Amino acid sequence: MASVAGQIPASVPVFVGSPVALRTLCIHQDAIDRQPPYLRGELTEEGKSAL
Numbered sequence: 001m002a003s004v005a006g007q008i009p010a011s012v013p014v015f016v017g018s019p020v021a022l023r024t025l026c027i028h029q030d031a032i033d034r035q036p037p038y039l040r041g042e043l044t045e046e047g048k049s050a051l
Contacts, residue, residue, distance in 0.1 A: 016022045
């Protein structure tokens with residue numbers, strides 16, 4: 001699998017180890033789902049979420 005230097009592949013699982021981190025992840029996922037106009041394009045390119 002080819003990867004770009006400095007980037008983590010999307011296939012790497014994310015483990016959240018605290019309630020605060022879990023809530024923060026949920027907030028970020030909700031923001032990406034809403035796709036507000038100020039969201040950076042590379043976070044949602046090709047219909048794929050960065051999270």
